[in-house]
Amino acid sequence: MEFTAIITAAGSGTRMGLEFNKIFLKINGKRVIDYSIEFFENYPFCKEIVLVSSDADFNFMYDQYHHRVTSIVVGGRTRQESVFKALNKAKYEYVLIHDAARPYISSVKIDHLVKDMVTTSASTLAVSVVDTIVKTSGNRLNKTLDRNELVAIQTPQAFFKDLLLDAHRKARNSRYQATDDTDLIRRFTTVMPSYVEGDYRSIKLTTKEDIPLLEVIL
Numbered sequence: 001m002e003f004t005a006i007i008t009a010a011g012s013g014t015r016m017g018l019e020f021n022k023i024f025l026k027i028n029g030k031r032v033i034d035y036s037i038e039f040f041e042n043y044p045f046c047k048e049i050v051l052v053s054s055d056a057d058f059n060f061m062y063d064q065y066h067h068r069v070t071s072i073v074v075g076g077r078t079r080q081e082s083v084f085k086a087l088n089k090a091k092y093e094y095v096l097i098h099d100a101a102r103p104y105i106s107s108v109k110i111d112h113l114v115k116d117m118v119t120t121s122a123s124t125l126a127v128s129v130v131d132t133i134v135k136t137s138g139n140r141l142n143k144t145l146d147r148n149e150l151v152a153i154q155t156p157q158a159f160f161k162d163l164l165l166d167a168h169r170k171a172r173n174s175r176y177q178a179t180d181d182t183d184l185i186r187r188f189t190t191v192m193p194s195y196v197e198g199d200y201r202s203i204k205l206t207t208k209e210d211i212p213l214l215e216v217i218l
């Protein structure tokens with residue numbers, strides 16, 4: 001169950017409204033991206049780290065991290081394209097894909113994820129939805145969904161690499177864009193992805209309102 005960790009960091013953080021990529025923001029004295037790099041550097045089954053950077057950040061990323069990761073690849077326009085580029089670099093049989101924007105990682109949850117990945121070939125961390133979720137039409141509330149059937153997807157997501165590569169290639173041929181990799185597995189392979197319980201603290205740094213929360217969590 002040795003794996004390659006792919007850390008996606010090639011976004012621009014538009015919703016944060018900073019003048020630089022949000023993953024370089026320092027929270028509690030450490031850059032957001034450093035939490036993920038540090039975790040995977042120390043996780044025993046992680047044998048390789050592929051970091052995905054935007055073209056704009058590449059020189060800085062190389063300067064700061066080339067000695068800590070196996071390789072740094074330039075990502076694409078979307079997260080999906082960034083993952084695809086990194087998959088082509090990954091050398092191990094399994095991959096764990098993680099958003100650099102999610103700095104809180106629990107090693108117990110990763111242990112569960114890695115175990116599940118070996119049985120199902122495609123697994124993710126996810127948490128039960130606690131709010132009432134409603135489909136809308138304009139500003140009208142159209143339909144309340146059964147929250148017992150809903151989970152919120154987190155990362156890392158873990159895959160048998162060749163299976164995920166196959167799904168990505170088919171998605172590219174169909175010009176399909178997903179917001180996460182389990183969707184590609186479900187649509188383009190015969191495997192039904194699974195999930196294991198994640199952690200509510202694993203929020204994705206998205207807007208400035210998330211900063212004080214992460215200051216407490218990290």
Ligand SMILES: Nc1ccn([C@@H]2O[C@H](COP(=O)(O)OP(=O)(O)OP(=O)(O)O)[C@@H](O)[C@H]2O)c(=O)n1
Pocket residue numbers: 008009010011012013014015016023052075076077078079080082083099100101102204205206
């Ligand atoms: N083309 C992209 C877009 C996103 N990401 C990464 O995927 C993760 C989740 O994406 P998101 O939170 O949407 O980050 P941004 O795209 O940077 O944010 P925004 O949508 O506000 O611009 C982040 O770690 C981000 O760096 C990526 O590697 N390549």
Ligand SMILES: C[C@](O)(CO)[C@H](O)COP(=O)(O)O
Pocket residue numbers: 079099152153154155179180181204
């Ligand atoms: C992969 C992800 O973090 C799971 O919740 C999420 O879908 C990324 O979406 P984003 O719009 O690229 O932030």
